[in-house]
Amino acid sequence: MAFIQFDRVSKSFGATRVVLDFSLEIAEGEFVVLVGPSGCGKTTSLRMLAGLEQPTSGRILIDGVDVTQVPSKERGLAMVFQSYALYPHMSVAENIGFALSLQRLPKAEIEQRVAAAADRLDIGHLLSRKPRELSGGQRQRVAVARSIVREPRAFLFDEPLSNLDAKLRHSARVEIRTLQRQLGITTLYVTHDQVEAMTMADRIVVMDGGAIRQVGTPMDVYRNPNSVFVASFLGAPPTNCIDGEVTVSDGAARFVAPALSVPLPSGARPGRGTLGIRPESFSLSQQSGEDIRLEGRVRFVEALGAETLIDVAMEGQDGAAYLTARLPGQHDFAQGRPIGLFAAPASLRLFDADGNHAGMGR
Amino acid sequence: MVDTALSNAGPDARPHPRGGLQRPLAAGWAHLRGRAGTGSLVPWLYLAPTLVLLAVFTYWPLIHTAYLSLVEWNLNPGQPARFVGLDNYSRVAGSNLFQAALGNTLVYLAASIPLKVLLPIPIAVFLWSLGSKGHIYRAVLFLPTLISFVVVGVAVMWILNPIFGYAKQYAAMIGIRMPNLMADPDTAIWVIIVVSSWKVLGFNVLLYLAGLASINRDYIEAMRMDGAGDGTIFTRLIWPLLTPTLMFVLISTLIFTMQQVFTPIDLMTQGGPSNSTTNLFYMVYQYSFVTFDVGGGAAGTVMLFLLLMVMALVQLRLIDRRVQYKQ
Ligand SMILES: Nc1ncnc2c1ncn2[C@@H]1O[C@H](COP(=O)(O)OP(=O)(O)OP(=O)(O)O)[C@@H](O)[C@H]1O
Numbered sequence: 001m002a003f004i005q006f007d008r009v010s011k012s013f014g015a016t017r018v019v020l021d022f023s024l025e026i027a028e029g030e031f032v033v034l035v036g037p038s039g040c041g042k043t044t045s046l047r048m049l050a051g052l053e054q055p056t057s058g059r060i061l062i063d064g065v066d067v068t069q070v071p072s073k074e075r076g077l078a079m080v081f082q083s084y085a086l087y088p089h090m091s092v093a094e095n096i097g098f099a100l101s102l103q104r105l106p107k108a109e110i111e112q113r114v115a116a117a118a119d120r121l122d123i124g125h126l127l128s129r130k131p132r133e134l135s136g137g138q139r140q141r142v143a144v145a146r147s148i149v150r151e152p153r154a155f156l157f158d159e160p161l162s163n164l165d166a167k168l169r170h171s172a173r174v175e176i177r178t179l180q181r182q183l184g185i186t187t188l189y190v191t192h193d194q195v196e197a198m199t200m201a202d203r204i205v206v207m208d209g210g211a212i213r214q215v216g217t218p219m220d221v222y223r224n225p226n227s228v229f230v231a232s233f234l235g236a237p238p239t240n241c242i243d244g245e246v247t248v249s250d251g252a253a254r255f256v257a258p259a260l261s262v263p264l265p266s267g268a269r270p271g272r273g274t275l276g277i278r279p280e281s282f283s284l285s286q287q288s289g290e291d292i293r294l295e296g297r298v299r300f301v302e303a304l305g306a307e308t309l310i311d312v313a314m315e316g317q318d319g320a321a322y323l324t325a326r327l328p329g330q331h332d333f334a335q336g337r338p339i340g341l342f343a344a345p346a347s348l349r350l351f352d353a354d355g356n357h358a359g360m361g362r
Numbered sequence: 363m364v365d366t367a368l369s370n371a372g373p374d375a376r377p378h379p380r381g382g383l384q385r386p387l388a389a390g391w392a393h394l395r396g397r398a399g400t401g402s403l404v405p406w407l408y409l410a411p412t413l414v415l416l417a418v419f420t421y422w423p424l425i426h427t428a429y430l431s432l433v434e435w436n437l438n439p440g441q442p443a444r445f446v447g448l449d450n451y452s453r454v455a456g457s458n459l460f461q462a463a464l465g466n467t468l469v470y471l472a473a474s475i476p477l478k479v480l481l482p483i484p485i486a487v488f489l490w491s492l493g494s495k496g497h498i499y500r501a502v503l504f505l506p507t508l509i510s511f512v513v514v515g516v517a518v519m520w521i522l523n524p525i526f527g528y529a530k531q532y533a534a535m536i537g538i539r540m541p542n543l544m545a546d547p548d549t550a551i552w553v554i555i556v557v558s559s560w561k562v563l564g565f566n567v568l569l570y571l572a573g574l575a576s577i578n579r580d581y582i583e584a585m586r587m588d589g590a591g592d593g594t595i596f597t598r599l600i601w602p603l604l605t606p607t608l609m610f611v612l613i614s615t616l617i618f619t620m621q622q623v624f625t626p627i628d629l630m631t632q633g634g635p636s637n638s639t640t641n642l643f644y645m646v647y648q649y650s651f652v653t654f655d656v657g658g659g660a661a662g663t664v665m666l667f668l669l670l671m672v673m674a675l676v677q678l679r680l681i682d683r684r685v686q687y688k689q
Pocket residue numbers: 013016018036037038039040041042043044045191192
């Protein structure tokens with residue numbers, strides 16, 4: 001259990017700047033998830049904490065102690081690799097107990113701790129197998145068992161579930177999270193899967209282009225994205241983002257885009273901007289008198305069973321806007337049929353010309 | 363043939379399992395894929411080129427050599443070969459030349475394990491750890507493999523020449539007179555061993571690099587996270603994962619080394635001084651083509667063959683037992 005700080009950490013490979021001014025504090029026992037698109041520097045940040053990569057500048061502290069120059073083997077962290085990196089020539093038991101054998105613990109204690117870790121992950125019957133004789137899901141469990149057996153100061157995970165099928169991924173998510181809660185070990189978890197990020201994290205760190213874009217609890221980041229990037233990164237399907245203009249006349253603000261004009265709460269400043277609406281904010285009927293109404297035509301319907309995704313085109317004289325609505329239950333709309341969608345004003349989110357939140361709405 | 367093809371082209375054109383060569387080729391293929399080797403000649407046809415080559419250039423010479431080892435003959439076609447039973451074997455085995463050659467062969471083999479099999483490992487691991495920066499060293503190390511051994515032999519003889527050689531001035535620098543290494547029965551064999559090791563070093567480094575390339579670097583990082591230092595990583599990870607390559611290098615080097623030293627021996631010492639550098643391979647040549655004792659040469663060849671076979675068998679057993687194969 002440890003308290004981890006990244007203090008203005010940057011990393012360049014040659015002239016390529018990969019991580020920029022990365023500052024983050026992870027509290028003891030906290031589960032923090034790094035998310036972001038491919039190549040945004042998540043793995044690099046994790047590896048710098050692991051000691052596998054040396055920061056170009058900045059400091060990394062564990063429990064207040066600067067470990068930037070400390071080799072990985074002395075940092076006391078455990079890492080689960082995307083490839084699992086199980087030693088191919090060792091049995092499962094040897095893989096799990098390897099770190100303990102390096103600490104020269106008595107054989108009986110090693111065996112007992114390996115058995116305990118294996119039991120926790122339900123792989124007790126696999127201890128004598130070699131990694132090549134395991135399925136993907138079993139390998140993933142062995143990798144996790146190997147990391148918990150040493151009771152590390154923190155867990156580092158680099159996309160540990162990306163090689164599993166959807167069903168297994170779901171159960172592994174729950175298991176890792178449960179295990180981490182029971183052990184109370186500080187965890188930094190890297191993924192580009194936003195479902196993992198939303199469901200597992202105490203706090204989410206959204207990265208883009210090597211920099212942190214937003215940090216917060218999953219719900220906070222989901223509800224109050226601070227930029228167009230975060231709004232469109234989290235959520236599936238992503239937030240509808242419509243480029244347009246804010247106009248103010250007689251103290252009443254409106255957002256105007258081709259084929260669309262909606263009233264905005266007061267306080268919006270005129271200029272170019274982007275309007276964000278989550279797909280699930282729409283409904284087919286008016287819920288309150290303040291609801292805004294958007295008119296369009298059905299382009300495409302995706303029936304998912306429990307819900308239906310409807311692609312809508314709003315066409316005006318000077319262009320068109322497209323959005324996706326996500327409605328509970330089953331709906332059957334013919335293509336091209338006119339449709340009216342309602343959304344509460346509070347669900348609108350306005351971003352300024354730079355893509356940052358413009359400080360209105362919720 | 364045409365008739366068969368046409369009649370086979372009907373709706374019931376499935377190949378007959380025992381159609382043999384009379385069926386059209388396509389049917390032959392299908393037959394091969396379906397049930398292999400049920401009395402058809404087709405598989406033998408595919409094997410024929412290899413079998414013919416093996417028979418003409420490997421098995422026949424083997425049998426003929428065994429026959430020659432039992433006769434007395436001097437390569438003269440007009441002279442009839444005289445059957446002498448096992449005389450050639452006892453004569454060769456009892457000769458000073460054979461005993462020197464056998465002893466030297468063991469020295470060549472023993473010396474090649476540390477110099478040709480083990481020494482390349484740390485070099486390869488070092489180059490591997492350099493990543494792509496190591497490419498230039500790789501090329502430099504591999505260069506000796508490409509140079510003709512004749513050129514190397516001549517160059518070494520020039521360098522080591524005690525009167526006008528290049529090494530003379532360096533010997534003088536440390537205050538010793540350049541000894542005549544090639545003329546001394548105690549040192550000549552080591553000159554050949556060192557030169558042949560130098561020549562094969564880069565090649566074996568390359569083999570080890572190929573073995574190392576298949577070791578996922580994640581394993582190393584995982585070990586570091588587990589608390590291992592460089593030494594532990596080498597002994598617990600790299601070494602076990604490199605054993606298949608090591609076994610391959612060991613077998614190929616030991617067997618190859620017998621022939622590899624032929625050129626430097628012939629060029630630099632002709633087996634001398636006083637048989638101190640000859641080996642079994644060169645001895646066969648000495649018997650057959652220096653003294654034209656074909657029976658003696660053949661008997662030596664058969665004994666060499668048996669030695670190599672035993673070596674190969676022992677090593678194959680070792681591989682089965684010791685090697686850690688990866689996923
Ligand atoms: N050793 C390296 N040398 C040069 N560039 C590198 C190196 N490692 C990573 N990079 C670059 O740094 C950037 C960030 O890489 P990183 O692996 O951290 O991304 P990531 O966020 O983990 O992406 P992914 O989701 O695809 O795993 C990438 O553009 C990558 O090309």
